[in-house]
Amino acid sequence: MSEIEVFLDEQPGETRGMIARNGHFETLLIQRETDDPTHRLGARAVGRVVEADPGLGAAFVDLGGEPPMGFLPFAKAAPLRVGQAIEVEVTAEPHERKGPALRLIGPAEGDPRLLKPGASVAEDLARLAPGVPVQTGVAAVQASWDAEEEALADGDFYAEIGLDLAVQRTRALIAVDIDYVGLPGRDGRKGRTAANRLGLVHAARLIRLKRWGGLVAVDLIGTGHDAAIVAAEARAAFGADPDVAPDIAYGPLNRFGVFQLALPWRRAPLEDVLxxxxxxxxxxxxxxxxxxxxxxxxxxxxxxxxxxxxxxxxxxxxxxxxxxxxxxxxxxxxxxxxxxxxxxxxxx
Structure with missing residues (x-):
């Protein structure tokens, strides 16, 4: 059974929430008092359509807060008109200079304004780790530092299994490289198999900690893998995040030993926040x-x-x-x- 620890670090100007599993951080939530509440994940607002592009199949929506404007994909059967007031919900926070992604709730009236804020850090922690005691004070401050340090790293080395993992993001995709350092007295084939399995687990955890989305290419150790087994292990690793699991698109395993998947954006990536x-x-x-x-x-x-x-x-x-x-x-x-x-x- 896994051991879960939850930390809540509340200080003037910023609140952070951290979740660790078996000694490794997997969640880092950050909310600042200066953040625009209309951009927070889950926030509901009245917005006004500023531009509607049928060719793009989306509209740009003024939420009444700070730029950039929200981005709302719409169905061809339900086009929007410029100036229309609508109620929307934030499904993805701003990232890479892009505004928040929105979901249409329905028609609305009045000026752009916030109707309901997104969940607080404490509420998100209670949802993601129900029933787990929340640690505060000195322990939470230290957890905040440790989680940030781990999230900003390009990877890690897990000496107990010989796993050398690199996780990096470019403009096009997230590249994951799983490598294996042979351990004395250990069967190399079994070691590589274990490194691939646990590499997927830790890659998913680090990407979740960094709050990244987009195309992911995982370079496994060796070739000739059983595609069904790799797909099942990837689903177990990346699908452990309840916030994104329903919307993950899993791709093929190619002959070079590279497995692909696409993760939805949800929260602003850590580097954009800091x-x-x-x-x-x-x-x-x-x-x-x-x-x-x-x-x-x-x-x-x-x-x-x-x-x-x-x-x-x-x-x-x-x-x-x-x-x-x-x-x-x-x-x-x-x-x-x-x-x-x-x-x-x-x-x-």
Missing amino acids: NGWDGRQTALTRTLSIVRRLRHAILSDTTIPRLVMHCAPAEAVLAAPLVARLGPRAGLKPDPGVLPGRSDIHEA
């Missing part, structure tokens, strides 16, 4: 990170009367209202000698 268009962490991400570090220090040692965080002046401006919400034991000092993204914590 980074700007230049691929670097945004000022908000850096600020939330140093506030989390101060909060961790406060929670770790309750005997220290007051802790003051020294950070770069530009980040101190963003951090000041967040640090104030940590309570009287938290202080902030702009320090030109501290590099952006860094912080020093001192006892007052």
Whole structure:
């Protein structure tokens, strides 16, 4: 029986939820107070059709919030007209500069506005891991760091089974490379078979943790595989995510030992949440990170009367209202000698 751990890290400005199974993280949820609520997965809103393209079979919808506009595929039998008010639900959050994907609920009246927000992090955790106790405090802060580090890695090495796994995304697809490092005294054929099976499991977990969708090409070890067995193992691995399982399209296993499938987009990919268009962490991400570090220090040692965080002046401006919400034991000092993204914590 697998061991599941659930963590909820709530801090000023951001809430994170993490789920780990057998010591490996598989879910990282992030919601920020600055996020547009009309773009959150599951949100319902009244939107207004700005553009309808019968050739594209879709409409662009103003949701009343921040750009980009929503994207709504529509059936040829039910075309929409420009200016029409409709009720929609977000089925996929924005990614790669694309707006949220929408599902048509029906006609509506009035100006664009949010009707019902998407689920909170706590609600999603309860749905994905029902009945599992939720850990908070220091353990949750540490889990937040660990899950982010694991999600941003390009793969991992699992020494106990000799599995060397690489998971990378390009503009066209997600490439998964499963490799095997022979272990002394172990049957090589059985080892490769186990590495392929567990490689699919961990590839699915890492892709889920990174919050990716799109075409996936899995390069298995060797050739001449039993296609039915590989397909069943892939379905068990990738279908473990209840949010996407019904919409996964499984492709063939080719003669080169490459298995293909297509995953639906649901949440904004982690790199889009943390980074700007230049691929670097945004000022908000850096600020939330140093506030989390101060909060961790406060929670770790309750005997220290007051802790003051020294950070770069530009980040101190963003951090000041967040640090104030940590309570009287938290202080902030702009320090030109501290590099952006860094912080020093001192006892007052």
